[in-house]
Amino acid sequence: MEEWDPIGVCGEANATNEYDNYIPRILHLLVSNASVEQIREYLFEIVDKRMGMSPPATRAHMVSAAEALKRLVL
DSSP states (O other), X not given: OOSOOTTOOTTXXXXXXXXXXXXXXXXXXXXXXXXXXXXXXHHHHIIIIISOOOOSSOHHHHHHHHHHXXXXXX
């Protein structure tokens, strides 16, 4: 999740499970061969709606995170 770390906790020992709640949906998207755009929108939704933050990164940045996730299953 180094590509997508909206609250900047990557590398923090006490925050290793910070994003665990989002993994099942991300895995579902990956195994169902979701598009990069679908994954990007989910990542954006997490930050915008679930975390209630103004996304610190643009959707373009979320594309690079989505592409990195897609590479994991290729």
